[in-house]
Amino acid sequence: xxxxxRSSSRLRRPRSTRGSVLIVALLLATILGIxxxxxxxxxxxSLVLSNRSFFNTASLNLAETGLEEALWAFNxxxxxxxxxxxxxxxxxxxxxxxxxxxxxxxxxxNATAAVKVYVSRYDPPAGTQPKIxxxxxxxVANETxxxxxxxxxxxxxxxxxxxxxxxxxxxxFRGNTASVDSWNSEKNDDGTPRGSPVDYxxxxxxxxxxxxxxxxxxxxxxxxxxDIWGFxxxxxxxxxxxxxxxxxxxxxxxxxxxxxxxxxxATDFTTNLDVDPSPATGTWxxxxxxxxxxxxxxxxxxxxxxxxxxxxxxLGNVTLILxxxxxxxxxxxxxxxxxxxxxxxxxxxATAGLKFNGNGITNLTNQAKNLQIWGTGGASQDIExxxxxxxxxxxxxxxxxxxxxxxxxxxxxxxxxxxxxxGNAKFHYDESLADLGGNNPWGVVKWRELLNAxxxxxxxxxxxxx
Amino acid sequence: MEVLIAATISAVxxxxxxxxxxxxxxxGYNASNYSVMETEARRALETFSQEARMASNIAWSSATSxxxxxxxxxxxxxxxxxxxxxxxxxxxxxxxxxxxxxxSSSPRLVLVWGVSEFAFQRYKVVNGVxxxxxxxxxxxxxxxxxxxxxxxxxxVATTNAVLSARVVLRNKVVST
Numbered sequence: 001x002x003x004x005x006r007s008s009s010r011l012r013r014p015r016s017t018r019g020s021v022l023i024v025a026l027l028l029a030t031i032l033g034i035x036x037x038x039x040x041x042x043x044x045x046s047l048v049l050s051n052r053s054f055f056n057t058a059s060l061n062l063a064e065t066g067l068e069e070a071l072w073a074f075n076x077x078x079x080x081x082x083x084x085x086x087x088x089x090x091x092x093x094x095x096x097x098x099x100x101x102x103x104x105x106x107x108x109x110n111a112t113a114a115v116k117v118y119v120s121r122y123d124p125p126a127g128t129q130p131k132i133x134x135x136x137x138x139x140v141a142n143e144t145x146x147x148x149x150x151x152x153x154x155x156x157x158x159x160x161x162x163x164x165x166x167x168x169x170x171x172x173f174r175g176n177t178a179s180v181d182s183w184n185s186e187k188n189d190d191g192t193p194r195g196s197p198v199d200y201x202x203x204x205x206x207x208x209x210x211x212x213x214x215x216x217x218x219x220x221x222x223x224x225x226x227d228i229w230g231f232x233x234x235x236x237x238x239x240x241x242x243x244x245x246x247x248x249x250x251x252x253x254x255x256x257x258x259x260x261x262x263x264x265x266a267t268d269f270t271t272n273l274d275v276d277p278s279p280a281t282g283t284w285x286x287x288x289x290x291x292x293x294x295x296x297x298x299x300x301x302x303x304x305x306x307x308x309x310x311x312x313x314x315l316g317n318v319t320l321i322l323x324x325x326x327x328x329x330x331x332x333x334x335x336x337x338x339x340x341x342x343x344x345x346x347x348x349x350a351t352a353g354l355k356f357n358g359n360g361i362t363n364l365t366n367q368a369k370n371l372q373i374w375g376t377g378g379a380s381q382d383i384e385x386x387x388x389x390x391x392x393x394x395x396x397x398x399x400x401x402x403x404x405x406x407x408x409x410x411x412x413x414x415x416x417x418x419x420x421x422x423g424n425a426k427f428h429y430d431e432s433l434a435d436l437g438g439n440n441p442w443g444v445v446k447w448r449e450l451l452n453a454x455x456x457x458x459x460x461x462x463x464x465x466x
Numbered sequence: 467m468e469v470l471i472a473a474t475i476s477a478v479x480x481x482x483x484x485x486x487x488x489x490x491x492x493x494g495y496n497a498s499n500y501s502v503m504e505t506e507a508r509r510a511l512e513t514f515s516q517e518a519r520m521a522s523n524i525a526w527s528s529a530t531s532x533x534x535x536x537x538x539x540x541x542x543x544x545x546x547x548x549x550x551x552x553x554x555x556x557x558x559x560x561x562x563x564x565x566x567x568x569x570s571s572s573p574r575l576v577l578v579w580g581v582s583e584f585a586f587q588r589y590k591v592v593n594g595v596x597x598x599x600x601x602x603x604x605x606x607x608x609x610x611x612x613x614x615x616x617x618x619x620x621x622v623a624t625t626n627a628v629l630s631a632r633v634v635l636r637n638k639v640v641s642t
Contacts, residue, residue, distance in 0.1 A: 028483060035490050039497060046501050053508045162639075231603060239600070266604040266640065268592045447636035448520050448537055455539060 051140060052147060055111060059136040059149040060449075066102060066117040066134035067153055067444075073098070073122070074130070074155065074442045087122055091466070098122035099466055110141035118462050129445070130155050133459045150450035150459070157437020160276070160396050161413035164230070164429030165211040168273055168398060168417045170219070173226035175407075175424035176247065180209035181229040185367055186432035197366040199392075200411050200428040205229075207252035209429050212269050219243040226421070229253050230429070233269035241267075273398035273415060278321045278349035278376050294318035294344065307331060311359075313339040319347040328353035328382075335359055345370035351377035355384045356391070360408065363392035368412030368430045375400040379417065385410070386423075394433060492621045499616035503580075503626035507614070510561060510577035514610065515633050517545055522637035524602050527568045529585045532608065537637045546570065549584035549612075561612060582625075583613040589632055591640055606640050607632040 076086035090098040098119040105113040114137050121130040131154050138147040164180060165171055183204045185197045198204060209230030213220035216236040223232065223242060227249040234241040244250065244260050251259040282301035285293070289308045294300050294316040301319040308322070308330045322329040329352045332338065336358035340346055342365055348354075354373065363371050375381050375397020383402045385391050390409040395402055397416050404410055405422035413433050421427070450456045521534035522542060531548035546568050552558045561578040564570055588599040591606035599605040609632045617623045 028487070032487065032490065035487075035494055039490070039494055042494075042497055042501055046504065049505060049508065053512075056512070263601040263603060265601070267600065268590050268604070270592055444636070446537060448539070449516055451516065 048143070051109065051143075055107075055138045055140055055147045056149070058107065058111075059113070059138045059147050060151075062105060062113050062115050062136035062138070063134045063149045063151045066115040066136065067132050067151060069100070069102065070098070070117050070119050070132045070134075071153075071155070071442060071444070077123070078439060078441050083123060090119075090122070092122055096121060097462070099462075101466070107138065111138055113138045116463055116466075118459060133450075133463070135463055150456050152446075152448055152450055152459070153444045154446035155442045156435065156445040157440045158443040159434050159436045160415060160438075160440065161394055161433035161436055163210040163212050163233075164413055164427060165419055166271065166273070166413075166415045167213045167215070167220075167419045169213065169215050170217070170222065171211050171213055171419045171421075172222040173224050173421045175421065176225045177424040178226040178421050178426070179229065180211055180226070180427045180429070181253070182206045182208040182210070182429040182431050184431040186435075197432075199366050200409065200430075205253070205428070206431070208431060209427065212266075212271075213241075214270055214273070215241075217241065223248040223250060227257060228264075231264045231266065233266040235267075235269050237267050239265040239267055275376055275398055276374050276396060278351075278374065279319060282319065282321055293320065296341070296343065309333075309336075311335070311337045311339070313341060314344050314346045315341050316343075317345045320349070322348070322350040322352070324350075324352045326352055328355050330354040330356065332356050332358045332360075332387075337362055340365055340371050345372075347372045347374065349374045349376055351375075351381065353382045353384075357384065357387045360385070360387040360389075361391050361393065366392075367432075368392050368394055369433060369436050371412075373397070375416070383416070394436075492618075495618055495621055496624050499618075499624040500626065503578075503614050503616060503624070506578045507612075507626060507628045511610075511628070511630050513563060513577060514547055515630065517547075518608055518633040519636050521635045522639075524588070524605050524608065524635060524638065525567065526586075526588060526602055526605065529587075531568055532586055533567045534635075544570075547586075547610075549581060551584070578612060578614050578628075580614050580616055581612050582615045584611070586610050591634075604640060605635070606638060607634050609633065 073086045090100045102115040118133045124130045183200045207229045212233035214235040223244045225245040225247040251261045282303040285304040292313045296315045299317040303321045338361045340363040371393030373395045381400035386405040392411045394412045395414045401418040402416040403420045410427045523535035525533040533546045560576045562574040565572040587609045588605040589607040
């Protein structure tokens with residue numbers, strides 16, 4: 001045996017440990033492999049979750065696109081477009097509902113989307129609140145499951161009387177004991193309808209009176225020493241636009257007089273105050289104005305070119321357009337009274353001045369919405385309400401100045417350029433006026449996501465098969 | 467001599483392998499933390515946004531606690547989202563949801579663990595000079611920011627900064 005072979009023989013490992021390095025290397029390689037696979041799977045799962053989260057957000061936006069399409073069609077009809085044109089492309093074959101599927105969306109990562117929109121009443125009768133339901137389904141490439149969102153909105157006509165007192169320029173309270181609060185003539189505190197409308201009383205009062213000005217000027221709402229049991233809004237970005245005297249109050253009932261709760265002051269207040277045009281039709285009243293207009297149980301439209309200077313009574317649902325353009329087309333003084341009989345209403349349109357003094361206005365219906373005064377004039381139009389123990393009605397005259405004088409209880413809502421509360425009037429906003437939509441554009445009053453099968457059940461049948 | 471060289475080379479190779487192994491372990495641990503934090507954040511934002519969007523009212527207790535009145539199918543309910551800034555206890559440094567108002571004793575659902583920074587912001591709806599809302603009356607949008615942290619013994623801390631969208635409270639009347 002040579003020395004070299006002896007040496008090799010000494011270095012040779014025992015038979016039992018041969019291959020141990022290989023085994024260790026294999027074990028390490030296996031552990032590294034498992035780590036790498038885990039790492040890759042973690043990354044892959046994160047990517048999938050990230051994608052689903054992205055398309056989840058996208059599907060919500062797509063579902064809202066469907067809502068917008070339906071709402072646009074509703075408001076096209078309100079704007080005077082023929083329903084067949086406004087709802088072109090929608091399936092209205094059953095005469096009640098409208099259905100449409102939108103698919104022309106471009107999404108990243110080869111995803112595709114479909115939005116189905118269902119409208120419960122595309123041509124709702126007055127007083128009906130239609131609903132829109134929509135589903136957005138996003139199909140992601142290389143994914144077996146889709147991403148889906150269901151939404152439902154309830155619509156209502158927007159009211160011009162969503163607040164108590166609204167001025168474009170300024171609201172000024174001059175009396176030391178003037179006040180603002182609210183009640184709801186049509187609903188109980190729990191939201192259920194009342195058996196019959198009720199007048200304001202301390203038993204039904206709320207701290208939700210509201211006064212707002214869209215002006216950004218300092219003092220645009222001059223509360224002075226009046227008491228606002230509710231809220232104040234100003235167009236300015238600073239609450240300093242509200243001027244309050246040492247005894248003035250902006251607070252909920254129960255607070256000491258003189259309290260100014262800044263959480264009840266909203267800034268940057270904006271609203272659209274367009275003039276509502278008067279109807280172009282109506283039967284002309286010739287000669288002196290009658291003591292009674294309208295017929296109980298009937299709806300009538302009259303036009304009158306003269307001035308009203310004496311008492312008159314309204315029977316039935318009357319629309320009266322006073323076409324005079326200068327001076328005061330209503331001048332009530334002394335013992336003059338405008339009386340709205342029970343089960344009656346008056347919509348009065350005028351471009352010139354209106355003075356309801358004397359014994360004022362007697363609205364026997366318990367509802368402010370049954371006396372609506374629409375000022376369609378410019379900045380020179382003045383409307384005065386005074387005399388009488390109370391005024392129950394609404395005034396919408398965005399370019400006119402409205403003055404309340406005397407010490408009446410005013411129940412309803414007033415929208416004007418300037419509102420001047422001269423005496424110690426008590427203003428009570430009727431919260432039910434927020435639902436007085438008329439033929440105004442539609443708005444969303446209830447928005448909700450249908451999260452589970454129970455929420456979606458009212459629409460699962462309606463949404464299938466098309 | 468050959469044995470020495472072989473042993474040295476083996477040691478270097480083994481050290482390299484071990485270092486790589488440890489690096490992969492730490493990276494995997496961090497990646498796992500990131501994944502968990504992101505999953506928590508996504509779920510938290512989705513849950514929070516769903517109820518905020520349906521809210522008809524908001525009660526702002528502080529920049530770390532708000533209560534929504536949420537419109538349901540037939541009724542409404544209140545739910546509170548808040549941050550527990552305490553440094554000890556089972557719910558320390560968590561962003562959570564609970565039914566009821568801020569004083570409610572309802573059980574908490576922890577949405578994000580290990581939160582080091584947290585704040586709600588509230589905004590108006592109009593394009594004024596100052597977008598921030600000063601009170602509940604004028605609040606129309608809400609946003610949350612948070613930072614969650616995970617730490618390990620031999621790894622650097624992993625952090626996840628979250629900024630939500632400005633969620634519009636769709637059922638809330640801004641000015642009453």
